[in-house]
Amino acid sequence: MSERVSLRFRPWHLAWLLMLVATGLAASVYLWRIRSASGMAQLVARLPRGELAVAHIDLRALRSAGLLRLVARPDGAQEPEYLEFVRQTGFDYARDLDAVLVAFGGEETFALLVGRFAWGRLIAFVDSRGGDCYNGFCRLPSGRPNRWISFFAVTPSIMGLAVSRDSWAASALLDERDPAPLGNPPPQPLWLTFSGGALKRAAWLPAGTRAFISPVSDAERVTVALGASGSGYEAVLEVRCRTPEEAVRIARQLTEITETLNRMVRLENKEPNPRDLSGVLTAGVFSSRDSRVEGRWPVPAEFLQALAEGSE
Numbered sequence: 001m002s003e004r005v006s007l008r009f010r011p012w013h014l015a016w017l018l019m020l021v022a023t024g025l026a027a028s029v030y031l032w033r034i035r036s037a038s039g040m041a042q043l044v045a046r047l048p049r050g051e052l053a054v055a056h057i058d059l060r061a062l063r064s065a066g067l068l069r070l071v072a073r074p075d076g077a078q079e080p081e082y083l084e085f086v087r088q089t090g091f092d093y094a095r096d097l098d099a100v101l102v103a104f105g106g107e108e109t110f111a112l113l114v115g116r117f118a119w120g121r122l123i124a125f126v127d128s129r130g131g132d133c134y135n136g137f138c139r140l141p142s143g144r145p146n147r148w149i150s151f152f153a154v155t156p157s158i159m160g161l162a163v164s165r166d167s168w169a170a171s172a173l174l175d176e177r178d179p180a181p182l183g184n185p186p187p188q189p190l191w192l193t194f195s196g197g198a199l200k201r202a203a204w205l206p207a208g209t210r211a212f213i214s215p216v217s218d219a220e221r222v223t224v225a226l227g228a229s230g231s232g233y234e235a236v237l238e239v240r241c242r243t244p245e246e247a248v249r250i251a252r253q254l255t256e257i258t259e260t261l262n263r264m265v266r267l268e269n270k271e272p273n274p275r276d277l278s279g280v281l282t283a284g285v286f287s288s289r290d291s292r293v294e295g296r297w298p299v300p301a302e303f304l305q306a307l308a309e310g311s312e
Contacts, residue, residue: 040185043101043112045176046160051197052105054182058189059098065228088125090118105198108164110173114157122151139167188227188236195221206277211261215253216293219246226299233304235280237295247288254286254295274300 040056047054086092099114123133131140131149139150142163150170151161162169182193194202199213199222216222221240226233241247262282265272272278279300286295 040101042176043158044182044185045178046112046154046173047101047103047177047182048110048172049177050105051195051201052103052110053192053194053198053202054101054103055192056099056101056185056190061189085125088128089121091115091122105201108166108169109162110169111159111161112154112173113159113161115159116157117153117159119153119156137168137170139170186223186225186236186238188225190227191223191225193221193223209277209281211257212254212281215250215257219250219293229298232301233299235297235299237286237293237297239293239295241291241293244288244291247291247293251286251288251293251295254284254293258282258284258286274302275306276303279303 044054091097093115096117097113097115100111102109102111104110123138126133126138126140129140131138133139137150137152139148141147142149144163146165147163148165148167148169149161149163150167151159152170152174154160154173160170160173162172185191186193196217196219199219200217202213205213216239219239219241223238223240225236225238227236228234239247239250241250258281261278265278265282272282280297280303284295284297286293288294
């Protein structure tokens with residue numbers, strides 16, 4: 001019987017955990033799909049420019065697909081600090097958060113959260129933690145040295161939030177930018193996109209993906225999106241290149257890396273493990289058109305299950 005080869009990875013969850021870890025609340029953050037493309041585009045237009053990675057995940061889709069139970073911890077497993085936050089503010093991400101669009105890079109994180117917020121209780125929480133609010137703009141010290149959390153109500157159901165050394169950093173989300181920093185966002189409910197500079201600094205990505213990152217590190221933009229495909233799931237890669245020749249070269253290199261990975265598995269008389277990255281990366285297919293590269297990987301349900309278990 002053949003064995004399964006395992007490529008170890010850290011459960012990065014497309015940055016799902018980043019925001020509340022950064023704020024010291026130690027709870028998962030999930031992201032949503034704005035139902036109209038124009039609504040999503042308007043939120044994307046508020047993000048600051050720069051070498052940032054941007055993530056989006058649809059919490060409503062997780063709920064409707066029955067996947068939320070895979071990633072939401074029961075109350076008994078939550079951090080005490082987070083349970084206290086829920087008690088004081090009435091806000092529980094698993095129940096009240098419909099979405100987050102988060103941009104991160106360097107020492108700053110920016111987010112737009114969509115959900116149901118008890119603003120009066122949030123303001124009282126800020127006051128109880130040594131923070132203050134002025135004209136609806138709140139700030140308080142985070143759990144990290146020399147870091148501030150700042151937030152305000154974009155609308156009653158949308159929060160603009162930042163974690164930064166600058167106690168007023170959330171003000172960067174006040175206005176829409178023209179043109180928007182990302183152009184048209186992907187249609188899939190879960191996605192992660194990098195500028196070239198942000199990708200080079202993304203040391204937190206899983207070790208098993210690094211061979212695939214090298215060929216695309218000089219591209220203008222790299223986006224990975226996850227969505228439903230038939231009865232399963234599929235990850236889609238889009239690489240925006242500077243020239244058609246660069247796109248052809250990158251597609252060829254990614255194909256060669258995939259073939260090499262498959263040969264390594266066969267030489268060891270093993271098979272890809274559907275519960276880790278080997279089961280995903282060995283199934284990739286790549287093509288180029290004009291100055292863009294597209295890649296597709298079937299994503300086994302076992303991989304999503306293992307990813308959820310990794311957050312426990």
